[in-house]
Amino acid sequence: MSPESKFRIGLVQMACSADPAANLQKAAAKVEEAARAGADVVCLPELFRSRYFCQKEDPATFDLAEPVPGPSTERLGEVAKRLGVAVVAPVFERRAAGVYHNSAAFLDEDGRFAGLYRKMHIPDDPAYYEKFYFAPGDLGFPVFAARRGSVGTLICWDQWYPEAARLMALRGASVLFYPTAIGWHPHEKATHGAAQLDAWVTIQRGHAIANGLYVAAVNRVGHEKPEGEGAGIEFWGNSFVADPQGVLVARASADREEILVAEVDPARIEDVRRNWPFLRDRRIDAYEGITKRFLDAPPGAAR
Amino acid sequence: MSPESKFRIGLVQMACSADPAANLQKAAAKVEEAARAGADVVCLPELFRSRYFCQKEDPATFDLAEPVPGPSTERLGEVAKRLGVAVVAPVFERRAAGVYHNSAAFLDEDGRFAGLYRKMHIPDDPAYYEKFYFAPGDLGFPVFAARRGSVGTLICWDQWYPEAARLMALRGASVLFYPTAIGWHPHEKATHGAAQLDAWVTIQRGHAIANGLYVAAVNRVGHEKPEGEGAGIEFWGNSFVADPQGVLVARASADREEILVAEVDPARIEDVRRNWPFLRDRRIDAYEGITKRFLDAPPGAAR
Numbered sequence: 001m002s003p004e005s006k007f008r009i010g011l012v013q014m015a016c017s018a019d020p021a022a023n024l025q026k027a028a029a030k031v032e033e034a035a036r037a038g039a040d041v042v043c044l045p046e047l048f049r050s051r052y053f054c055q056k057e058d059p060a061t062f063d064l065a066e067p068v069p070g071p072s073t074e075r076l077g078e079v080a081k082r083l084g085v086a087v088v089a090p091v092f093e094r095r096a097a098g099v100y101h102n103s104a105a106f107l108d109e110d111g112r113f114a115g116l117y118r119k120m121h122i123p124d125d126p127a128y129y130e131k132f133y134f135a136p137g138d139l140g141f142p143v144f145a146a147r148r149g150s151v152g153t154l155i156c157w158d159q160w161y162p163e164a165a166r167l168m169a170l171r172g173a174s175v176l177f178y179p180t181a182i183g184w185h186p187h188e189k190a191t192h193g194a195a196q197l198d199a200w201v202t203i204q205r206g207h208a209i210a211n212g213l214y215v216a217a218v219n220r221v222g223h224e225k226p227e228g229e230g231a232g233i234e235f236w237g238n239s240f241v242a243d244p245q246g247v248l249v250a251r252a253s254a255d256r257e258e259i260l261v262a263e264v265d266p267a268r269i270e271d272v273r274r275n276w277p278f279l280r281d282r283r284i285d286a287y288e289g290i291t292k293r294f295l296d297a298p299p300g301a302a303r
Numbered sequence: 304m305s306p307e308s309k310f311r312i313g314l315v316q317m318a319c320s321a322d323p324a325a326n327l328q329k330a331a332a333k334v335e336e337a338a339r340a341g342a343d344v345v346c347l348p349e350l351f352r353s354r355y356f357c358q359k360e361d362p363a364t365f366d367l368a369e370p371v372p373g374p375s376t377e378r379l380g381e382v383a384k385r386l387g388v389a390v391v392a393p394v395f396e397r398r399a400a401g402v403y404h405n406s407a408a409f410l411d412e413d414g415r416f417a418g419l420y421r422k423m424h425i426p427d428d429p430a431y432y433e434k435f436y437f438a439p440g441d442l443g444f445p446v447f448a449a450r451r452g453s454v455g456t457l458i459c460w461d462q463w464y465p466e467a468a469r470l471m472a473l474r475g476a477s478v479l480f481y482p483t484a485i486g487w488h489p490h491e492k493a494t495h496g497a498a499q500l501d502a503w504v505t506i507q508r509g510h511a512i513a514n515g516l517y518v519a520a521v522n523r524v525g526h527e528k529p530e531g532e533g534a535g536i537e538f539w540g541n542s543f544v545a546d547p548q549g550v551l552v553a554r555a556s557a558d559r560e561e562i563l564v565a566e567v568d569p570a571r572i573e574d575v576r577r578n579w580p581f582l583r584d585r586r587i588d589a590y591e592g593i594t595k596r597f598l599d600a601p602p603g604a605a606r
Binding site: 136196276282 | 423426443464465501502509580581590591594597
């Protein structure tokens with residue numbers, strides 16, 4: 001017997017303009033559209049209130065940050081309450097002067113600010129200069145209680161870390177959301193684009209399989225090119241839902257705004273985990289090394 | 304600058320008969336064939352000296368076990384020395400009366416028994432009754448020094464555990480071998496077979512991506528049906544090599560004996576890890592929960 005009932009998740013794949021007010025308005029409309037399509041829990045893309053500003057380092061950009069709770073959670077909380085849906089709302093969080101996070105607020109079906117995740121793994125790569133903007137999260141890997149089931153949210157770069165997905169699974173999540181802003185460097189697209197996109201889908205499907213849970217990646221679309229900053233990033237969309245065996249049950253296009261709605265079925269989780277009982281056999285006595293940066297051996301010794 | 308040079312790995316996908324001597328003879332011949340095709344390190348399938356006997360529980364089957372070092376490592380060590388190749392040689396290990404392991408011996412290019420891995424994650428599912436036969440490994444996740452690079456070996460069920468792959472990567476492995484015996488229950492093949500095979504490939508490609516290293520899965524082929532034990536298992540072959548970005552660079556058929564040879568290029572590992580520096584950003588301060596079975600919350604609390 002599984003304690004949860006089926007519920008539906010909604011993924012909002014959208015383009016984001018330079019106007020934070022317009023983006024919030026659009027996001028609110030799309031949450032409503034997802035709810036009317038049957039979604040019980042709706043997830044928006046990472047940093048949806050703005051362009052992906054991390055393509056350059058500019059102290060003035062911190063003006064885009066806001067407190068949590070704050071304007072975004074208030075507006076989306078109203079929508080959540082009115083429609084009776086829960087919302088995963090990414091926010092550029094201003095916690096204090098000089099302390100900013102790449103966060104996701106969980107708004108429950110009554111519109112309350114009911115949980116916060118702060119991105120734990122912060123990238124820093126050409127055109128993804130996030131270490132300049134975001135302090136690493138300090139809230140660990142919490143899971144939130146939606147009315148119909150437990151949901152976890154991680155953010156973008158987190159998706160490359162099996163540890164993060166595992167910890168969410170061990171806390172009882174039935175579905176992991178990954179609000180994301182990822183795309184192609186236009187000059188790399190022809191040579192590396194297909195492999196990059198495939199790797200991104202594959203590793204997240206792997207998390208679904210390893211943990212026997214649903215994974216929902218929620219990306220933006222559009223080509224964002226900051227002035228004087230090179231070719232920009234072509235965000236690759238491809239938002240998707242994988243089931244607990246890693247099967248793709250929904251997938252969006254690379255370049256259009258779309259809403260995906262998919263079912264989370266606890267009976268499916270139960271069935272997959274009974275047949276592939278990976279959680280049973282974990283060697284928790286032998287995983288201590290996971291908390292090390294690298295397991296160096298003395299020079300010359302067999303490693 | 305990478306300290307290692309390129310080398311080639313050989314994967315022996317073979318069928319295994321009921322005759323241990325014949326299987327060893329065949330394995331020796333195939334190691335030689337792989338070496339002549341250019342392989343520097345050759346991996347044989349899990350428990351290649353016998354049928355996959357774990358389809359039923361029979362105390363008499365322990366007669367198949369042998370010490371390590373022992374007859375298999377001696378014979379294959381001779382081959383390794385003569386050809387100047389290293390060999391990953393799975394063995395049903397008899398350690399003491401009542402203490403058996405599902406192991407893999409590492410034989411270096413001089414034919415010496417130079418390392419041992421004992422399968423850490425032991426399955427127990429219908430027709431895979433391994434918990435009856437094998438004590439869980441107690442050697443952790445060691446990496447072996449082949450002449451041209453560091454190699455790790457895990458075994459079959461281990462392939463579903465991101466922790467195992469991660470620990471091998473943190474010890475410096477450039478390639479992870481997964482000698483395996485996995486296949487379809489014939490009655491499930493039509494309905495679940497494609498998804499099962501795809502999940503098996505996907506999660507291992509995920510390990511390659513998460514860790515920026517090569518993964519080589521080495522499976523057997525053939526339909527093995529023990530007397531009076533139902534429909535048996537149709538081993539699905541599909542041995543493959545994934546590169547550090549998860550790209551499949553070699554893949555075998557589902558039903559034929561084959562030898563795959565693929566290159567391990569440390570410069571490719573270096574390049575992928577520079578562009579996707581996942582190891583840099585691991586939150587080692589926040590992974591302690593990985594060593595717990597499950598992270599329960601008090602009843603009624605948000606999880």
